[in-house]
Amino acid sequence: MAQTIETHTGETLQRPLGLRGVAADLSSDQRAFKNISWGKAMMWIFLLSDTFIFGCFLVAYMTARMSTTIAWPNPSEVFALTIGGHEIPLILIAIMTFVLISSSGTMAMAVNFGYRRDRRTTAIMMLLTAVLGATFVGMQAFEWSKLISEGVRPWENPWGAAQFGSTFFMITGFHGTHVTIGVIFLLIVARKVWRGDFDTERRGFFTSRKGNYEVVEITGLYWHFVDLVWVFIFAFFYLW
Amino acid sequence: MVDIRSGASEAIPLAEVEDVELYHPKSWWTHYVFSQDAKIIAIQYSMTAIAIGMVALVLSWLMRLQLGFPGYFDFIDADHYYQFITMHGMIMVIYLLTALFLGGFGNYLIPLMIGARDMVFPYANMLSYWLYLLAVLVLVSGFFLPGGPTGAGWTLYPPQAILSGTPGGQDWGILVMLFSLILFIIGFTMGGLNYVVTVLQARARGMTLMRMPLTIWGIFTATVMALLAFPALFVACVMMLFDRLLGTSFFMPAIVEMGQQLQQSGGSPILFQHLFWFFGHPEVYIVALPAFGIVSDLISTHARKNIFGYRMMVWAIVIIGALSFVVWAHHMYVSGMNPKFGFFFATTTLIIAVPTAIKVYNWVLTLWRGDIHLTLPMLFALAFIVTFVNGGLTGLFLGNVVVDVPLSDTMFVVAHFHMVMGVAPIMVVFGAIYHWYPKITGRMLNEAMGQIHFWVTFLGAYLIFFPMHYLGLLGIPRRYHELGETAFIPESAHTLNMFISVMALIVGAAQILFLFNLAWSLKRGKPSGGNPWRATTLEWQTPQTPPAHGNWGNELPVVYRWAYDYSVPGAAEDFIPQNQPGLGMPTREHAS
Numbered sequence: 032m033a034q035t036i037e038t039h040t041g042e043t044l045q046r047p048l049g050l051r052g053v054a055a056d057l058s059s060d061q062r063a064f065k066n067i068s069w070g071k072a073m074m075w076i077f078l079l080s081d082t083f084i085f086g087c088f089l090v091a092y093m094t095a096r097m098s099t100t101i102a103w104p105n106p107s108e109v110f111a112l113t114i115g116g117h118e119i120p121l122i123l124i125a126i127m128t129f130v131l132i133s134s135s136g137t138m139a140m141a142v143n144f145g146y147r148r149d150r151r152t153t154a155i156m157m158l159l160t161a162v163l164g165a166t167f168v169g170m171q172a173f174e175w176s177k178l179i180s181e182g183v184r185p186w187e188n189p190w191g192a193a194q195f196g197s198t199f200f201m202i203t204g205f206h207g208t209h210v211t212i213g214v215i216f217l218l219i220v221a222r223k224v225w226r227g228d229f230d231t232e233r234r235g236f237f238t239s240r241k242g243n244y245e246v247v248e249i250t251g252l253y254w255h256f257v258d259l260v261w262v263f264i265f266a267f268f269y270l271w
Numbered sequence: 272m273v274d275i276r277s278g279a280s281e282a283i284p285l286a287e288v289e290d291v292e293l294y295h296p297k298s299w300w301t302h303y304v305f306s307q308d309a310k311i312i313a314i315q316y317s318m319t320a321i322a323i324g325m326v327a328l329v330l331s332w333l334m335r336l337q338l339g340f341p342g343y344f345d346f347i348d349a350d351h352y353y354q355f356i357t358m359h360g361m362i363m364v365i366y367l368l369t370a371l372f373l374g375g376f377g378n379y380l381i382p383l384m385i386g387a388r389d390m391v392f393p394y395a396n397m398l399s400y401w402l403y404l405l406a407v408l409v410l411v412s413g414f415f416l417p418g419g420p421t422g423a424g425w426t427l428y429p430p431q432a433i434l435s436g437t438p439g440g441q442d443w444g445i446l447v448m449l450f451s452l453i454l455f456i457i458g459f460t461m462g463g464l465n466y467v468v469t470v471l472q473a474r475a476r477g478m479t480l481m482r483m484p485l486t487i488w489g490i491f492t493a494t495v496m497a498l499l500a501f502p503a504l505f506v507a508c509v510m511m512l513f514d515r516l517l518g519t520s521f522f523m524p525a526i527v528e529m530g531q532q533l534q535q536s537g538g539s540p541i542l543f544q545h546l547f548w549f550f551g552h553p554e555v556y557i558v559a560l561p562a563f564g565i566v567s568d569l570i571s572t573h574a575r576k577n578i579f580g581y582r583m584m585v586w587a588i589v590i591i592g593a594l595s596f597v598v599w600a601h602h603m604y605v606s607g608m609n610p611k612f613g614f615f616f617a618t619t620t621l622i623i624a625v626p627t628a629i630k631v632y633n634w635v636l637t638l639w640r641g642d643i644h645l646t647l648p649m650l651f652a653l654a655f656i657v658t659f660v661n662g663g664l665t666g667l668f669l670g671n672v673v674v675d676v677p678l679s680d681t682m683f684v685v686a687h688f689h690m691v692m693g694v695a696p697i698m699v700v701f702g703a704i705y706h707w708y709p710k711i712t713g714r715m716l717n718e719a720m721g722q723i724h725f726w727v728t729f730l731g732a733y734l735i736f737f738p739m740h741y742l743g744l745l746g747i748p749r750r751y752h753e754l755g756e757t758a759f760i761p762e763s764a765h766t767l768n769m770f771i772s773v774m775a776l777i778v779g780a781a782q783i784l785f786l787f788n789l790a791w792s793l794k795r796g797k798p799s800g801g802n803p804w805r806a807t808t809l810e811w812q813t814p815q816t817p818p819a820h821g822n823w824g825n826e827l828p829v830v831y832r833w834a835y836d837y838s839v840p841g842a843a844e845d846f847i848p849q850n851q852p853g854l855g856m857p858t859r860e861h862a863s
Binding site for chain 2: 057058059060061062063064065067068069072073076077079080081083084086087088091094095098099100101185186192193194196197201205237238239240
C-alpha cells in the first residue's frame, strides 16, 4: 500500500496534446488563465454574475407576460412615433439600438489605440463612446417621458396588463443605470488616459495601485456587455 | 494528468505572477478599522457574523420558550413569534453562515493556503466588509422601527409578505429586510470576485489546482455558486420592493383583503418562489461546500492520514455545486406543479446523493485505520459526519414528491434542515475555529471549556432536533405559534416540546461558554507555536504566527507537493509540509 513515487524524473516531460493539454494548462500552478490579468479575470466573472441578474429579470418578465390575465399591449403601437404624419413603429428604439451598437465600435477602436499608446486618440474615442452612451440614455429619458405622458405607470397603463409598465420601467431602468455607470467610468478612464496616468504609472485615488492601458480594455468589456444585454432586451421586449 | 506530475519535480516552475506591491497601512485607522488586509477583514467579518448570530440564538430561545411553554410568556404573541422565526432563519442562513464561511474563513484562509500575500483586490475586499456591516445594521434596524421586523417567514413568500396582516408587511419590516439583502448581495459580490480571482490567478509557484487543500476547493466552488445564485435573490428583492413601494403586481394576484379588493392583480406568487429557490437551494450548498472542504482537511490532519480519493473529493464538490442549480423546485412540491416537473426535480435531487455519498465514504475511509487524535477539531469533524448523514437521510424522504407532500409543513422539515444545514455546518464552524484559532492568535483555546462545549453542543443538538422528526411524523405543523387543544396531538408531544425547549436553552448557554473561551484564551491560552497540529498546508508554514502583513516575509512559498502528505512511509516525520522540496522525498500525491 505504501507506494512512493520518485518525483524527480530528470527528463523534460512531454506537453500533453488536445483536451488533456487544455486541462493541464487550466490546472497548472499560479494561474488558471495564462496571460489574463487579475482585473480582466475579475471583470469577466463579474459580467457572468451580472448576466444572471439580467437573465432573471428577463425570465421574470417573460413569465409575467405569459401569465397575465389581461392582454399585453402591442409594442409596435406603443413604441411608435408619428413623424411627418406617418406612424413609424419602433423608430426611436431602432435609432437607440443603432447608437448603442455604434458606441461598441468606437469603444473597440479606443482599446486598439490604447494598446498603441496613442493617448490622444484613445481619449477621444472613449469620449465619443461616452457621448453615444449619454445620447442613448437621453433618448431613453425621452421615451420614458413620452410613455409617462401617455399615462403609463409602473402600476397601470391605458392599453392592457399592468405588468407591461412594471417590467418596462424596471428592465430598461436597470439597463439604463448600467449604461449611465458605464458612461461615468468611461469619463473617468478617459481623463486618466488624457492625463497620461497609465504612462507615468500614477497611483489610483482609492486603491493606490498603478494602472495601465488594460484598464481601457476592461472598461470596454463592461461596455460591450451592456450593449449585448440591450440586444436581448430589444429582442425580447420590443420585437416579441 | 501527466503534466501535473512535472510540477512535482525538483524543477521550480517559473514565477508568472509578479509580486504585486502591497498596500501598507499608514495609521491605526487604516491598520485595524478600514483595513485592506484580508486577515483583518476576515476577523471583522467573523466577529460581526458571530455578533448577529447571537441575536439569532436569542431569538431561537424565545421561540422555544413559546413552543415549550405556551401561554407562560405574554410578550411573545403570534406576531412576535413570526418575527422571531423570520429573523432567526434569515440571520442564520445568510448573515451568519454565508458571511462566516466565505467572508470569514474565505478571507483568512484563501491567501494563506494558496501562498498569496493578500487578496487580489484589497480595496474592494474592504468595501465588501463595510457593506456587509451596513446590511447587518439595516437588518437589525427592523427591530427598532415602527411595526418591528418582518414576520413573513424566512422565505418571504408574497403576497403575504407585503400585506397588512403580516407583521412588518405594510410597515418598515419588509422594506429593511429587502434593502438589507440587496446591500448584502452587492457587498458579497465585491468579496466573492476577490475570492474567485485570487484562487484562480494568484496561487504560489507549484500550487496547481489539484494540489489545493479541499478547504479552498470548497470555498472556491461555493463562491462561484454564490455569484450565480445571489442574482436571483437580488432580482426577487427588487421586484418585491416595487410591489410594496410602487404598487406594481409582479408577485401580486388579485386579492380581496378584509372585504376590499386590492389594487394589484395579475402577478404570480409562484414566480417569486422560483426566483427565491433558484437562489435558496444553491445557498444550502454555498453553506455546505466550505464545510465539506474544511472537514476534509480537519479529518486528514487529525487522523494523520492523506484524504482518501482526493481527486474524487474535488470532483464531488464541483458536481454537487453544478447539480444544486437544477433541483430548486423540490422546495415547491406543495406549491403545485406539473407532475413531470416534480419527477424531474425529484430525480435531480436524489442524484445529488451520489456525489454526497462519495464524500461521506471518503471521509470514513480517511478515518479507517488512521492515527486518530481526538482533538477538539476532530471531535467536531466527527460530529459533523454523523449529523450530516442523519440530515442527508431525511433529505431522501423530502426529495420524493409523494413523501414530501404530507411531511412538508411539519416539524419533520424543521428537523431535517436544522440537522443538515444548521447543526452540521455549525459543527464545522466550531471545528474550524478550534483548528485555526492558534494560527490567528498564537494561542490554543482552552481544552476543558472546549470539551464541555463540544459534548453539550453535540449531544444537545441531537436531543433538540432528533425528537422533532417524531413530532413531524405525528403531524405537528411547523411555523405554528401554539398548538392549542388539538385532538390528534397526544400529551406526550407537549412534554417532548417542553424537553426540546429546555435542551435548547442549555445548548445556547454552551455557546456563551464558547464565546467566553474565545476571549479568555486570547490572553491566557497556552502558546501554540506556529504549527501545533503538525499540519502540511501552507498557512501553518508562515514565518510569523499570527501571520504578519504580507503573510510570507520576503519570499513567497514554493509548493512541491499536495496538501495531504501525512504518515508517508520513509519520511522522517509523520507530515511533510507542502513547501518542503521534493527531491528524494517520498510523496503519496499520485497514489490517490
